[in-house]
Amino acid sequence: MKKQIKTTGIVIRKCDFGEADRIVTVLTDDYGKIDLLAKGARRLKSKFCGRLELFNEIDLSGSAGRELHYLDEADLIKAYPEEKNVGRHRILFYLAELTNRLIPSGQQAEGAYPLLQETLYHLQKTDRLETILHAYLIKLLTFTGFLSPWNKCGICDASLNLDDPICLHATDGHLLCPDCQSPADRPLSVPLIKWVNFMQQYPLPDTLRVSVKEEDSQSVWIWLQSILENLLSSPLKSEAFLKA
Ligand SMILES: [Zn+2]
Known part of the structure; x- marks a missing residue:
């Protein structure tokens, strides 16, 4: 049977x-x-x-x-109501395509379903479209194991002290403590580390209540794009649409 x-x-x-x-x-x-x-x-x-x-x-x-x-x-x-806002419409298709590409068929990514449910709900209510997009990507990358928690060193697992210079691994989404850094790794600013770690740890409605500097938001997006470029064998179709 x-x-x-x-x-x-x-x-x-x-x-x-x-x-x-x-x-x-x-x-x-x-x-x-x-x-x-x-x-x-x-x-x-x-x-x-x-x-x-x-x-x-x-x-x-x-x-x-x-x-x-x-x-x-x-x-x-x-049913998701008919979306007339072009910005939201673009994000919806980007989220759907990205989720499909990051999670292989037949595999579970713990937390991904409630995250999508919650994101669709809040997307209809917020004007913080950039924040909701960044928070979704960061949470999904964390749930799928592509991003390690940004409060620890991705190599030795030591808790990070934000008074030390912290670097981002040259190709992965890991942060590195001073002992594990090499010259190819890029130093990151403390506000950026705190903001990404906040998005990883806190529920979506909380991230939508925090105000973010435009430059930090831009840095997050540039960094997310480079991570996705490394992860995906071909670009997302909806990416060009998102930028249009
Ligand atoms: Zn380390």
Whole structure:
């Protein structure tokens, strides 16, 4: 008998398959990121009609396949309202693509699902679009293990003393204590270290209450871009769109 799947998730990708089917990628609470085949989803009278749109939160049930699972039922919990703000729209697509690229199919990244849920909720309410984007990326990179906690040295694990010169590892997202630094590593300012560490540790609503200097925000973005460039084999399609 096939193993049954039953969980809650958010649709982060959809693509057409065959004549009338659709494959949806869903970030779920119980199984991490999964790909599901929704048979006949593109037919007019499909039971999935309107339920598998991007950023919809759904209750789903189906059966497990080897790589691709089969979707039997999908009940809509919450649809992301139609977004008219161009800035938010761009961020949404960037978040979806990045989440899809950073979490391999069939893998769980603890905390990623509630983070996406919370981010979608706050994105509709805040004007701090840059902060919400940076906080999401930093938290997701931390949950997926690509970023080590910024209160410790990424090599010897010693707690960092911010009175010492602290460097960023030349290629990874690790901070380095004076004993572990090499000349290729770049020194970082204390406000930047504190701000990134704050975004790693504190809930999203707290980060949206902190005011940040424009220069620190810009430095975070430049640094995030270089980390993602090292991590991803090809650029994100939505990145050009984000800059437009
Ligand atoms: Zn060290």
